[in-house]
Amino acid sequence: MSGPAVRVLSGLAVAGAVHAAVNAALLRRPPADPSEVTRPVTVVLPVRDEEAQVGGCLAALLASTGVPGLRVVVVDDGSTDGTAAVVRAVGDPRVRLVTAPPPPAGWLGKPHACWVGAQTVRDDGYLVFLDADVRVTPRALAGAVALLDAHGLALVSPWPRPVAGTLAERLVQPLSPWLWMTMLPLRLAERSPRPSLTAANGQFLALTRRGYLRARGHAAVRDEVVEDVALARAVKRSGGRAVPAAGAALAECRMYDGWAAMREGYGKSLWASVGGSPAASGAAAAVLTAVGVVPPLAALRGSRAGLAGWAAGVAGRAVSAAATGGRVWPDAVAHPVSLLALDVLLAGSVAGHRRGTLTWRGRALA
Numbered sequence: 001m002s003g004p005a006v007r008v009l010s011g012l013a014v015a016g017a018v019h020a021a022v023n024a025a026l027l028r029r030p031p032a033d034p035s036e037v038t039r040p041v042t043v044v045l046p047v048r049d050e051e052a053q054v055g056g057c058l059a060a061l062l063a064s065t066g067v068p069g070l071r072v073v074v075v076d077d078g079s080t081d082g083t084a085a086v087v088r089a090v091g092d093p094r095v096r097l098v099t100a101p102p103p104p105a106g107w108l109g110k111p112h113a114c115w116v117g118a119q120t121v122r123d124d125g126y127l128v129f130l131d132a133d134v135r136v137t138p139r140a141l142a143g144a145v146a147l148l149d150a151h152g153l154a155l156v157s158p159w160p161r162p163v164a165g166t167l168a169e170r171l172v173q174p175l176s177p178w179l180w181m182t183m184l185p186l187r188l189a190e191r192s193p194r195p196s197l198t199a200a201n202g203q204f205l206a207l208t209r210r211g212y213l214r215a216r217g218h219a220a221v222r223d224e225v226v227e228d229v230a231l232a233r234a235v236k237r238s239g240g241r242a243v244p245a246a247g248a249a250l251a252e253c254r255m256y257d258g259w260a261a262m263r264e265g266y267g268k269s270l271w272a273s274v275g276g277s278p279a280a281s282g283a284a285a286a287v288l289t290a291v292g293v294v295p296p297l298a299a300l301r302g303s304r305a306g307l308a309g310w311a312a313g314v315a316g317r318a319v320s321a322a323a324t325g326g327r328v329w330p331d332a333v334a335h336p337v338s339l340l341a342l343d344v345l346l347a348g349s350v351a352g353h354r355r356g357t358l359t360w361r362g363r364a365l366a
Contacts, residue, residue, distance in 0.1 A: 003303070003305065005294075006294060006295055006298045006303055006305050006306050006309070007305045009290055009291050009294050009295050009309055010295045010305045010306060010308050010309025010312065011309075012291045013291050013292065013295055013308075013309040013310075013312040013313045013316070014308065014309070014312040016182045016183070016291070016312070016313075016316050017182075017312040017313070017315045017316035017319065019181075019182060019183070019185070019316075020178070020181045020182045020316040020319045020320050021315075021316075021319050023181045023182075023184070023185075023186045023323075024181065024319050024320070024322070024323040026186050026187055027181075027186060027244075027245065027246050027323055028147055028151060028156070028186075028190075028243060028245040028246065029245065029246040029249075030139075030143030030144065030146055030147050030158065030245070030246070030247075030249065030250060031143065031146050031150075032249075033139075034066055034139055034142040034143045034145070034146040035066070035142070035146065036066045036067075036068065036142065037066060037067045037068075037069065037126070037141070037142050037145045038069075039069060039123070039124065039125040039126060040069035040070075040071065040121075040123050040125035040126070041067045041069055041070050041071070041125060041126045041128060041141050041145065042071045042072075042073060042120075042121045042125065042126070042127055042128070043061055043070070043071070043072045043073070043128045043129075043130055043141070044073050044075065044114055044117030044118055044127060044128070044129050044130070045057065045058075045061075045072060045073065045074045045075065045117070045130050045131075045132060046075045046077055046100075046110055046113035046114050046117065046129075046131075047074060047075065047076055047077060047079060047083050047087075047113075047132050048076075048077040048078055048079055048083075048109065048113070048361045049079045049080060049081045049083060049361055050079070050083050050132040050133075051079075051081040051082040051083045051085075051086055053132040053133050054074065054083055054086050054087060054132045055086045055089075055090070056135060057130070057131075057132045057133070057134060057135065058072065058074070058087070058090055058092075058095060060135045060136045060137075061130070061136060061141075062090075062092055062094065062095070063138050064136065064138055064139075064140065064141050064142070065138045065139060065142065066139060066141070066142035067141045067142055067145075069125065070094055070141065071094055071096065072094055072095045072096070073096050073098055073117040073120050073121075074087045074095060074096065074097050074098065074117075075098050075099075075100050075113040075114070075116050075117040076097060076098065076099050076100060077100045077109050077110070077112070077113040078100070078102065078109070084097060084099075096120070098116060098117060098120060100112060100113045100116045101116075106222055106223055107222045107223065108222065108223060108224070108225065108227070108363075108365065109360075109361070109363055110202075110227060111218040111221055111222050111223075111224065111227045112218070112222065114129055114217075114218045114227075115217060115218035115219055115222070117129075118212065118217055118218065121209060123209070124209055124210065125209055126145050126148065126206060126207065126208060126209065127206070127207045127208075127209050127212050128141060128144065128204070128205065128206045128207075129202065129204075129205040129207075130203070130204055130205075131202065131203045131204075131253065133203075133253050133254060133255060134160055134203050134204055134251050134252070134253045135251060135252055135253070136204075136250060136251045137249065137250055137251065139250070140158070140204075140247075140250035140251050141206075143158070143249070143250050144156060144158050144204070144206035144250065145206065147206070147245050148206060148207070148208060151190070151241075151243075152241060153190075153208075153240070153241045153242065153243060154207060154208055154210075154211025154212075154214070154215070154235050154238075154240025154241055154242060155200070155205060155206070155207045155211060155212075155231070155232055155235045155240060155241075155242035155243075156205075156206050156207075156242070156243060156244075156245050157199070157200040157201050157204065157205050157206075157228070157232065157242075157243070157244045157245065157247075158204050158206070158244075158245045158246065158247025158250045158251065159177055159201050159204075159244055159245065159246065159247040159248070159324050160201070160203050160204055160247050160248070160250070160251035160252050160253040160325075161247070161248035161251070161252040161253070161324065161325030161326070162174060162176075162177070162252075162253065162254075162255070162324070162325070162326050163252050163253060163254035164254070164326075164327065165254065165257065165258075166257070166258045166259070168258060168259035168262060168341070169254075169256060169257075169258065169262065170327060170331050171331075171334060171337060171338045171341045172262055172266075172338060172341050172342060172345065173255060173256075173262075173326075174317065174320070174321050174324075174326040174327070174331065174338070175338055175339075175342055176201070177244075177320050177321075177323075177324040177326070178316065178317055178320040178321070179199075179274075180199035180244060181316075181319070181320040181323065181324070182316055182320065184197065184198075184199050184244075185197070186243065186244075189243060190241060190243045191241075193236055193237075193239070194236070195233035195234075195236045195237050196233070197236075198229065198232045198233055198236060198242050198243070198244075199229065199232070199243075199244045200228040200229050200231065200232035200242065200244060201228060201244065202227060202228030202231075203251075203253050203255070204247060204250070204251050204253075205228060205231070205232075207235070211235055211238070211240040212235075214235075214238045214239065214240065215231070215234040215235045215237070215238040215240060216234065216238075217231075217234075218231065220234040221234055224272075225268065225269045225272050225365060226269050226272045226273050229273075246323060246324065247324075247325075248324055248325025249325075252325070262345065263345060263348060264360075265360075266345045266346075266348075266349060267345070267348050267349045267352050267358060268349070268352075268358050268359070268360045268365050269349070269365075270345055270346050270349035271346065271349040271350045271352075271353045272353075274346060278350045278353055278354065281346055281349075281350060282346075282350065285342070285343055285346050288339055288342075289339055289340070289343055291309075291313075292313050292335060292336055292339040293336045293339055293340065294306075294309075295307075295308070295309025295310050295312075295313070296309070296310040296313070296336045297336075310336070313335045313336065314332045314333055314335055315332075316335075317331075317332040317335040317338075318332040
């Protein structure tokens with residue numbers, strides 16, 4: 001690629017790194033010592049074949065402090081393993097097990113399970129939606145509520161610290177927070193009513209019940225594969241404010257265990273996560289790859305502009321990792337390789353969507 005093109009791409013990489021640094025400074029962070037929550041907090045935990053995870057998740061939740069009105073509604077979404085038995089064995093009156101019926105026509109499984117759980121709540125408190133592979137700290141729920149109340153939010157998405165055990169996980173998992181920290185203007189997104197200006201992570205979502213109902217909750221996103229972002233957008237359409245927030249001090253999550261699990265997990269939704277459609281995803285991936293990979297390749301051929309672009313990409317990745325609790329060094333140096341790995345996962349997701357072969361936990365998605 002020509003020298004001018006490399007300089008342009010490197011300039012974009014520098015701009016992205018600067019924007020990530022600004023966002024890191026502006027990122028909403030929970031208080032270290034949140035006040036006790038005076039209204040009920042109901043955690044909805046949708047589970048499907050989570051025998052290995054649900055016990056640890058519940059143990060962490062039940063150790064929560066500052067939430068005397070805590071209730072946990074575990075929604076068993078057609079599990080075929082021992083998930084329900086693990087929940088019943090907990091024996092804590094704060095935990096309720098609900099069996100969800102099969103999703104009606106037009107509904108995907110997770111939105112339906114979340115909706116079923118939310119329908120068990122009748123008081124004017126807070127709703128927290130959590131995935132079974134998330135482990136919260138004792139102050140996580142009170143901290144999330146403090147963010148909602150302090151900033152007048154209807155939805156906050158505290159981003160759990162990403163736990164990555166294998167090389168593949170270390171390459172790919174930090175890219176999700178890096179994307180929104182690089183591209184989403186946080187303060188503008190918080191104030192703007194535009195639904196497109198938002199980001200969310202379904203691993204940990206906290207809402208006021210009023211805001212959830214005003215947005216029609218998961219009924220408004222019943223057929224969305226990426227239901228977390230869709231819910232945040234529905235909240236904004238209804239007049240509420242929804243933002244991601246720093247969550248490394250509140251929770252951690254090992255989302256996938258190795259490349260095979262990531263390929264399956266990302267395959268179901270990545271085509272819709274980046275760009276919102278297969279065509280837009282391809283275009284977005286092309287731009288990300290050009291900005292993140294071309295300058296380093298030019299740097300290896302002696303280009304100073306390419307070296308500056310590579311350094312900017314590494315800096316942006318390091319800033320986002322530090323802000324969200326991820327591993328900073330030496331992982332950030334491999335940022336170009338991370339983007340190429342993402343391209344491979346995205347190609348598989350788009351191909352599966354076009355063939356109509358995408359499934360998750362035994363259910364067809366496309």
